Amino acid sequence: MASIRDYLFDTAFLDQSIDYLAEAHNLAVTVVDSEGMAVASRQPEGHDTPASRAYPFRFPSNIGGIVCAAPDPARLDQAEPHILYCLAALNSQLLRETELQETTEEMLQLASQMNFLVKVAKKIIGIDDLKKCYQIILEEIATATKADQGFIQTKGRWGEEIRVTHRMTEEEVAANRQSANLQRSASGSTIICTREDGASLLYSPIKEKKGLSGQMLFIRTGDHRAFSASEKQLVGIIENIISPTFETLRLYDSLQDLYLNTVKALAAAIDAKDEYTHGHSFRVAKYALAIGGELGIDSQQLNDLEIAGYMHDLGKIGISELILSKPGKLTSEEYCLIQKHPVFTDKILQPIKLPAHILDGATQHHERMDGTGYPLGLAGADISLFGRIIAVADVFDALTSKRPYRDALPVEEALRTLCEGIDTLFDREMILAFISALRSDRSKEVLGAINIVLRHDDLQNLNQFLIELTAFAMNANRN
Amino acid sequence: MASIRDYLFDTAFLDQSIDYLAEAHNLAVTVVDSEGMAVASRQPEGHDTPASRAYPFRFPSNIGGIVCAAPDPARLDQAEPHILYCLAALNSQLLRETELQETTEEMLQLASQMNFLVKVAKKIIGIDDLKKCYQIILEEIATATKADQGFIQTKGRWGEEIRVTHRMTEEEVAANRQSANLQRSASGSTIICTREDGASLLYSPIKEKKGLSGQMLFIRTGDHRAFSASEKQLVGIIENIISPTFETLRLYDSLQDLYLNTVKALAAAIDAKDEYTHGHSFRVAKYALAIGGELGIDSQQLNDLEIAGYMHDLGKIGISELILSKPGKLTSEEYCLIQKHPVFTDKILQPIKLPAHILDGATQHHERMDGTGYPLGLAGADISLFGRIIAVADVFDALTSKRPYRDALPVEEALRTLCEGIDTLFDREMILAFISALRSDRSKEVLGAINIVLRHDDLQNLNQFLIELTAFAMNANRN
Numbered sequence: 009m010a011s012i013r014d015y016l017f018d019t020a021f022l023d024q025s026i027d028y029l030a031e032a033h034n035l036a037v038t039v040v041d042s043e044g045m046a047v048a049s050r051q052p053e054g055h056d057t058p059a060s061r062a063y064p065f066r067f068p069s070n071i072g073g074i075v076c077a078a079p080d081p082a083r084l085d086q087a088e089p090h091i092l093y094c095l096a097a098l099n100s101q102l103l104r105e106t107e108l109q110e111t112t113e114e115m116l117q118l119a120s121q122m123n124f125l126v127k128v129a130k131k132i133i134g135i136d137d138l139k140k141c142y143q144i145i146l147e148e149i150a151t152a153t154k155a156d157q158g159f160i161q162t163k164g165r166w167g168e169e170i171r172v173t174h175r176m177t178e179e180e181v182a183a184n185r186q187s188a189n190l191q192r193s194a195s196g197s198t199i200i201c202t203r204e205d206g207a208s209l210l211y212s213p214i215k216e217k218k219g220l221s222g223q224m225l226f227i228r229t230g231d232h233r234a235f236s237a238s239e240k241q242l243v244g245i246i247e248n249i250i251s252p253t254f255e256t257l258r259l260y261d262s263l264q265d266l267y268l269n270t271v272k273a274l275a276a277a278i279d280a281k282d283e284y285t286h287g288h289s290f291r292v293a294k295y296a297l298a299i300g301g302e303l304g305i306d307s308q309q310l311n312d313l314e315i316a317g318y319m320h321d322l323g324k325i326g327i328s329e330l331i332l333s334k335p336g337k338l339t340s341e342e343y344c345l346i347q348k349h350p351v352f353t354d355k356i357l358q359p360i361k362l363p364a365h366i367l368d369g370a371t372q373h374h375e376r377m378d379g380t381g382y383p384l385g386l387a388g389a390d391i392s393l394f395g396r397i398i399a400v401a402d403v404f405d406a407l408t409s410k411r412p413y414r415d416a417l418p419v420e421e422a423l424r425t426l427c428e429g430i431d432t433l434f435d436r437e438m439i440l441a442f443i444s445a446l447r448s449d450r451s452k453e454v455l456g457a458i459n460i461v462l463r464h465d466d467l468q469n470l471n472q473f474l475i476e477l478t479a480f481a482m483n484a485n486r487n
Numbered sequence: 488m489a490s491i492r493d494y495l496f497d498t499a500f501l502d503q504s505i506d507y508l509a510e511a512h513n514l515a516v517t518v519v520d521s522e523g524m525a526v527a528s529r530q531p532e533g534h535d536t537p538a539s540r541a542y543p544f545r546f547p548s549n550i551g552g553i554v555c556a557a558p559d560p561a562r563l564d565q566a567e568p569h570i571l572y573c574l575a576a577l578n579s580q581l582l583r584e585t586e587l588q589e590t591t592e593e594m595l596q597l598a599s600q601m602n603f604l605v606k607v608a609k610k611i612i613g614i615d616d617l618k619k620c621y622q623i624i625l626e627e628i629a630t631a632t633k634a635d636q637g638f639i640q641t642k643g644r645w646g647e648e649i650r651v652t653h654r655m656t657e658e659e660v661a662a663n664r665q666s667a668n669l670q671r672s673a674s675g676s677t678i679i680c681t682r683e684d685g686a687s688l689l690y691s692p693i694k695e696k697k698g699l700s701g702q703m704l705f706i707r708t709g710d711h712r713a714f715s716a717s718e719k720q721l722v723g724i725i726e727n728i729i730s731p732t733f734e735t736l737r738l739y740d741s742l743q744d745l746y747l748n749t750v751k752a753l754a755a756a757i758d759a760k761d762e763y764t765h766g767h768s769f770r771v772a773k774y775a776l777a778i779g780g781e782l783g784i785d786s787q788q789l790n791d792l793e794i795a796g797y798m799h800d801l802g803k804i805g806i807s808e809l810i811l812s813k814p815g816k817l818t819s820e821e822y823c824l825i826q827k828h829p830v831f832t833d834k835i836l837q838p839i840k841l842p843a844h845i846l847d848g849a850t851q852h853h854e855r856m857d858g859t860g861y862p863l864g865l866a867g868a869d870i871s872l873f874g875r876i877i878a879v880a881d882v883f884d885a886l887t888s889k890r891p892y893r894d895a896l897p898v899e900e901a902l903r904t905l906c907e908g909i910d911t912l913f914d915r916e917m918i919l920a921f922i923s924a925l926r927s928d929r930s931k932e933v934l935g936a937i938n939i940v941l942r943h944d945d946l947q948n949l950n951q952f953l954i955e956l957t958a959f960a961m962n963a964n965r966n
Contacts, residue, residue, distance in 0.1 A: 017586070021579040028572040090569070093507040097576035100500040104580065107496070108587050115594035122597060122724065125604070129728045133695055136738050216612055245601065249608045249728060256735040259615050262840075263739060267746050269839040274753050277804045277835045325756045329807060356756045360748040 010071045011041035012098070013048075015105050025094045026050045029076065033087040036060075036077040042070040055079050063091060066099040068106065074098075117238050124152055124242070125249055132250075136264075137307065138257045143172045145250060146224075150174045153210070153239045155226035161185070162214055162222025162254070170222075184209075184225055196220065198244050200235045203227075208234035212243045216255045268315060275318040278325055282333040284411055285321070287459045293317025295401035296394075298445035298454045299438055303397075309365075316369030316394050320402065323352030335412045350374055351383045369394025373402045376433045396435040400426060400442055403434070408462055418463045419446075420473055427477060430484045439481055447474045489550045490520035491577070492527075494584050504573045505529050508555065512566040515539075515556035521549040534558050542570060545578040547585065553577075596717050603631055603721070604728055611729075616786065617736045622651045624729060625703075629653045632689065632718045634705035640664070641693055641701025641733070649701075663688075663704055675699065677723050679714045682706075687713035691722045695734045747794060754797040757804055761812040763891060764800070766938045767884055772796025774880035775873075777924035777933045778917055782876075788844075795848030795873050799881065802831030814891045829853055830862045848873025852881045855912045875914040879905060879921055882913070887941055897942045898925075899952055906956060909963045919960055926953045 013019055022039065029037045030050035036057040038049040051057075057077035061084055064073035076091050078084045128148050132141045142160050150158045158174040159181050173181060187209075198212040207229050214222040224243065228235060275289035296317040300310050324332060327349055331342045338346065354371045372386065372395025379387030381399075391399075407422035417425075423443065430436045445451040464470060492498055501518065508516045509529035515536040517528040530536075536556035540563055543552035555570050557563045607627050611620045621639045629637045637653040638660050652660060666688075677691040686708050693701040703722065707714060754768035775796040779789050803811060806828055810821045817825065833850045851865065851874025858866030860878075870878075886901035896904075902922065909915045924930040943949060 017583055018579050021575060024572070024575050028568065028575075032568045032572070089507065089511045093503070093511070093573075096500060096503050096507075097579075100497050100576075101580060101583065104496055104583055104587070108583070108590070111587070111594060112590060115590060115597060118594060118597040118601060122601060126724065126727045129731050133731045134697070134734055135731075136735065218613070245605060248605045252608050252612045252614075253732045253735055255612055256615065256732055256739055260735055260739040260742065263742050263746065266839065266841065267742065267749070270746070270750065270841075273835050273839050274801065274804075277801070277831075281804065322753070322756070325753075325760065325804070330809075352756075356752050360745065360752050362745065362749075 009041055009043050009045070010069060011047045012039065012065055012067075012071050012102070015067070015071060015102055016098075017105060017108070018101070021101065022098065023048065025098060026074075029074075029087075029091060029094055033090050034078070034083075035087055035091075038075045038077075039072065040075055041072040044072070047072070059084055061091075063095050065095070065102060067102050071102075121242050121245060124148070125246065128246065128250070132253065136257065136260060138254070138261045139170055139172060141254070141257055142170065145246070146172050146174050149224070149243060149246060150226060152242060153226055153235065154228065154232070155210070155235075156229045156232070157227040158225060159184075160214070160222065160224045176227075184227075198240050200237075200240055202234065208232070210235045210240060210243060212240075212247055214247055214251070214254070216251055221254075221258075264311065268311065268318075271315055271318045275322065278322065281324075281329050284333065284409065285324075288405055288409065289318050289321055291405045291458055291460070292320060292398060292401045294454050294457055295404055295442070296397050298451040299397045299400065299441045301450060301454065302441040302445045302448065303437075312363060312366050313369065313394055313397065316366045317398055317401065319353065319357065319366070319370035320373050320398055321349065321353070322356055322370070323349035323354070325356070326352035333412075347374070347382050354383075365392060365394055368392035369398055371395075373398040375399065376429075377435060378432045380433075391435075396438050400434050400438045403429075404442070409460065416460075416463055418465045419470070420465045423474075423477055427481050427484055430481060432485065436481065436484075440478065443474050443478050443481065447471060488520055488522050488524070489548060490526045491518060491544055491546075491550050491581070494546070494550060494581055495577075496584060496587070497580070500580065501577065502527065504577060505553075508553075508566075508570060508573055512569050513557070513562075514566055514570070517554045517556075518551065519554055520551040523551070526551070538563055540570075542574050544574070544581060546581050550581075600721050600724060603627070604725065607725065607729070611732065615736065615739060617733070617740045618649055618651060620732070620736055621649065624725070625651050625653050628703070628722060628725060629705060631721060632705055632714065633707065633711070634689070634714075635708045635711070637703065637705040638663075639693070639701065639703045655706075663706075677719050679716075679719055681713065687711070689714045689719060689722060691719075691726055693726055693730070693733070695730055700733075700737075743790065747790065747797075750794055750797040754801065757801065760803075760808050763812065763889060764803075767888065768797050768800055770884045770937055770939070771799060771877060771880045773933050773936055774883055774921065775876050777930040778876045778879065778920045780929060780933065781920040781924045781927065782916075791842065791845050792848065792873055792876065795845045796877055796880065798832065798836065798845070798849035799852050799877050800828065800832070801835055801849070802828035802833070804835070805831035812891075826853070826861050833862075844871060844873055847871035848877055850874075852877040854878065855908075856914060857911045859912075870914075875917050879913050879917045882908075883921070888939065895939075895942055897944045898949070899944045902953075902956055906960050906963055909960060911964065915960065915963075919957060922953050922957050922960065926950060 012022060016022055026037045026039065026048055027050060029035050030052055034052050036051050038046045041047050057079060059079065059081045060075055060077035062073055062075045065071055074091070074095060076084065076087065078087065128145060131144050131148070135141050142162070146158055146160050149155070157176045157180065159171060159176055161169060161171045163169060171181070196213050196215065198210070201209050203209055207227050210226040212224045213220050214224060226235070226243070272290065276287070279285045279288045293314045296313050297310055300313045305313065327345055331338065331345060334342065350371045350373065354367070357367055357370060369392060372391050375381035375384065375386040375391045375395055377388055377391070379385050403426060404422055407417045407425055408419060410416045426434060426439050430439060445455070466473070491501065495501055505516045505518065505527055506529060508514050509531055513531050515530050517525045520526050536558060538558065538560045539554055539556035541552055541554045544550055553570070553574060555563065555566065557566065607624060610623050610627070614620050614623070621641070625637055625639050636655045636659065638650060638655055640648060640650045642648060650660070675692050675694065677689070680688050682688055686706050689705040691703045692699050693703060705714070705722070751769065755766070758764045758767045772793045775792050776789055779792045784792065806824055810817065810824060813821065829850045829852070833846070836846055836849060848871060851870050854860035854863065854865040854870045854874055856867055856870070858864050882905060883901055886896045886904055887898060889895045905913055905918050909918060924934070945952070
C-alpha cells in the first residue's frame with residue numbers, strides 16, 4: 009500500500025490541489041493510494057456526482073492517483089484540462105522527489121562513510137600494535153557492513169603472515185583462502201560474489217606502494233541480503249585511507265623487532281666472552297618477562313622490560329675479561345671493579361634517549377630492598393619496578409648456572425635462597441610472581457625458550473614444592 | 488538579472504503552466520525576470536488584453552513572476568483562482584529546488600572531501616619521513632583551501648619541534664605564532680579570524696591520544712575572500728583522519744633515532760676498550776656518511792650506511808683485549824684471530840633480520856677490489872657498495888689515528904696512501920667521492936662532528952692539494 013503522501017515533500021500543495029479542483033471546478037475529488045483507498049477527499053455540497061474518472065500518478069511504482077467525479081460526463085470533459093494541469097503539477101513534483109531522494113541517499117551514505125572513517129581513525133590513534141589495529145578495523149567494517157564473519161590477512165615486513173579474524177574458525181579461514189575469488193581479488197579489484205551455500209562474499213585487496221600486501225574477506229551468511237555496491241565502496245575507501253597508517257605501523261613493528269634483536273645479539277656477544285655467562289642476558293630477559301607477564305604488565309611495557317633485560321650487563325664491555333672470567337678468588341680491587349658494571353651500563357646508555365624505565369631497569373638490578381645494593385644503595389620503592397624484577401631474574405639465573413667454583417644449583421635451592429632474601433634483598437611481590445610463573449601455563453612459552461636445562465631436586469613434586477614455597481614466601485620475614 | 492528558468496529543474500512544467508493559463512483561461516501570459524523582461528509568453532489570438540496583473544514568485548530573492556493580461560479586469564478576477572493555483576504549483580517547486588540545491592552542494596562538498604582524503608592518503612603511502620609527510624599534507628590543504636601561506640608545527644617524540652612551511656618566511660611564522668588566536672586554538676578548536684591587514688586566518692589544533700601535539704595555520708592574504716565554514720570542516724576532518732598516521736610516524740621516527748643511537752653507543756663502548764681505537768666507529772660512520780652524501784645516496788640509505796659504520800667492528804667483542812691492544816708485534820696466530828673480526832661481526836648480526844645492505848656493509852670493510860681482502864676474498868663489484876665505502880672510511884681513520892708504534896699521519900699522507908691503492912685495494916669512485924667531500928661545504932656538518940683533530944702537512948694549501956690529488960686519482964693505475 010503506497011500513497012503519494014509518502015513521496016511528496018510538500019503535502020500542503022497536494023491539499024491545495026484538491027481544494028482548487030473542488031472549488032474552482034466544482035468536482036468531487038479523491039486522492040487514492042495504490043489499493044484504491046481514499047487518503048484525502050473533497051466533496052462539493054449540494055449535488056450528487058455519479059460520473060467519475062481516475063487519473064493515476066506518473067511514478068516508477070503504483071502510488072494511486074486522483075479520482076474526479078461530477079454530476080455528468082460532460083462536466084468532467086469540461087474540467088479535464090484543469091484536472092490534467094493539476095496532475096501535471098503533481099507529477100512534476102513527484103519526478104523531482106525521486107531525484108531528490110536518490111541524491112539524499114547518496115549524501116547520507118557519503119556522510120556516514122566520512123563519519124565512519126573519522127570514528128575508525130580516532131580508535132586507532134596511539135595504538136602501535138599492528139595486529140590490534142587490524143582487529144579494530146576488521147570489527148568496525150564487519151559492524152558497518154553487517155557482515156557475520158570476516159578476516160584480514162596481510163604480511164609483516166619480514167614476510168610473516170599477520171591475520172585477524174571476526175567470528176571465523178581456522179578451518180573456515182583456510183577454506184575461504186583456497187577460493188578462486190580470493191585469487192581474482194588479488195589482481196587488485198574488490199569483488200562481491202555468492203558462495204555455493206548462498207552466502208554473500210566481499211573480497212578486497214590491501215594495497216601499498218609496492219603492490220598487494222594482503223586481503224580482506226567479509227561474509228554474510230545465507231539468510232541475509234547480499235552485500236551492496238555501497239558497502240563495496242565503503243570497504244574500498246577505508247582500505248585507501250587506512251593504508252598509509254598500516255604501512256607505517258608495519259615499518260614501526262619491524263623496526264621494534266630489529267631493535268630488540270640487535271640489543272639481544274649484542275648482549276649475547278658480550279655474555280659469550282665468558283663461558284660461564286653464556287646466554288645469561290637472554291635468560292634474565294626471559295625470566296623477567298615471565299615475572300612481568302604474571303604481574304599483568306601490558307605488551308608494550310613487556311617489550312621494554314625485555315630490552316632492559318638484554319641491556320642489564322652491557323657495562324661488562326668495560327671490564328677486562330681477565331677479571332670477568334678469573335677462575336680463583338677476586339681481589340677486593342677486582343671485586344670493586346666488577347661492582348662497577350651497572351655504572352658502566354649507565355655510562356654507555358646515558359647518551360641514548362632511552363625511556364627512563366628501560367634505563368632504570370638495566371642499571372638497578374644490583375640494588376637491594378634494604379638499601380645494601382649497588383651502585384646507588386637505593387631502597388624499597390626507590391628501586392624501579394623493572395629494577396626489582398630484573399634483580400630476581402638475575403640472581404635466579406646466577407644461582408641455576410654453573411660457576412668455576414660450583415655446579416649449577418637445583419631450581420628448588422635457588423628459589424629457597426631467593427625467599428630467604430624476601431623484603432631484605434628482594435621484592436616479595438616479584439618473588440611470588442616468579443613462583444607463580446613457574447607454576448602457570450601462561451609462562452610455558454617464555455620459559456620454554458630458556459637455553460639451559462634447569463636442574464631440579466625433585467621435578468615430579470615441583471608443583472607441590474612451589475605451592476608450599478608460595479605459602480612460605482607470603483609470610484616469610486613478616487613481623 | 489535572475490529568472491525562474493535558472494532555478495527550476497523541470498522547465499517543461501513552466502511552459503505547460505503558461506499554455507494552461509493561456510488556453511484554458513484565455514489569458515495573455517508573460518513570465519518575467521527580476522528586471523521585468525519577458526523570458527516566455529503566450530498571447531491568445533483574436534483579442535487585445537489591456538488589463539493586466541503581476542504575480543511575483545515566492546523565492547528568497549527577486550526572480551520575477553507571471554504577468555497575466557485579459558480584455559478587462561472582470562475576466563482577470565474570474566481567472567484569479569486558476570492563476571493563483573498555477574503560481575502555488577510553481578512556488579512549491581521553487582521551494583523544493585532551493586532545498587535540493589543546498590543538499591546537492593553539501594553532497595558535492597562531502598564527495599570532494601572524500602576524494603581529497605583518498606588522494607592525500609595515496610600520496611603519503613610508503614613515506615616514512617615525518618617531515619616529508621607533513622610537507623605533502625600542508626601543500627595539499629593549502630591547494631584545496633586556496634590558502635596563500637601556511638605552516639604546520641608539531642613536536643617529535645623527544646619534544647623537538649618539527650615545522651614545515653608553505654610560502655612563509657621564518658619571520659612571518661614567528662609573527663603569527665605570537666598571535667593570541669594560536670593560543671586560543673591550542674584549547675582544541677579550529678578558528679577562522681581576520682588579521683589587522685584583512686588577511687583571513689584558519690588555525691587548527693593537531694591532536695593525538697595524549698592531547699595537543701601541534702597546530703596548523705593557513706592564511707589567505709587580503710584580496711581574497713575569507714575562509715569558509717566548509718574549508719574549516721575540511722581541515723578538521725583531515726586532521727582527524729591523518730592523526731593516526733602522524734602519531735605512528737612520530738613513533739617510527741623516534742625509534743629509528745633510538746636504534747641509531749643505541750648501536751652508536753655500543754660501538755663506542757667497544758672502541759673504548761682500546762685507547763687507540765677510541766671513537767673509531769663513530770669517525771668511520773661519519774666519513775662513510777660524507778662519501779655517501781657525495782654519491783647522492785638518499786636519506787634513508789644514509790641512515791642505514793651510518794648504522795653499518797657503527798656496526799663494522801662489533802666483532803671485536805669476540806677478540807681478547809690482550810691481542811687488540813698488544814703494544815708489540817702480533818704473532819701470526821694473533822694476527823689471524825684479529826682478521827676474524829668481520830666474521831665475528833657477521834656471527835653476531837646474523838640472527839638479526841638486518842637488511843642485507845647493512846649487514847654486508849658491516850662485514851665487508853676488509854674486502855679489497857683485487858680480491859686480496861678478507862674474510863671472503865670478494866673482488867670488484869662483488870663487494871657491496873656500503874662495503875667499498877666503509878673500507879675507505881676505515882683505512883683513512885686508521886691512518887690518521889695514533890698507534891702504539893707510530894704517530895697519526897697527516898691527512899695528505901693518508902689520502903696519498905689511499906690513492907696508491909686505487910683499483911687494486913679501493914674503489915676509485917669512493918676515493919674520489921671522499922676527496923670531493925673533504926673539499927665541499929656540504930660535508931662540513933658531517934666532518935665537523937669528528938672527535939679528533941686531523942693533522943695536516945699544509946692546511947693552507949689543502950684545497951690545492953685536493954684538486955691535484957683528484958686529477959691524480961682519476962688517472963692513477965689506469966692502463
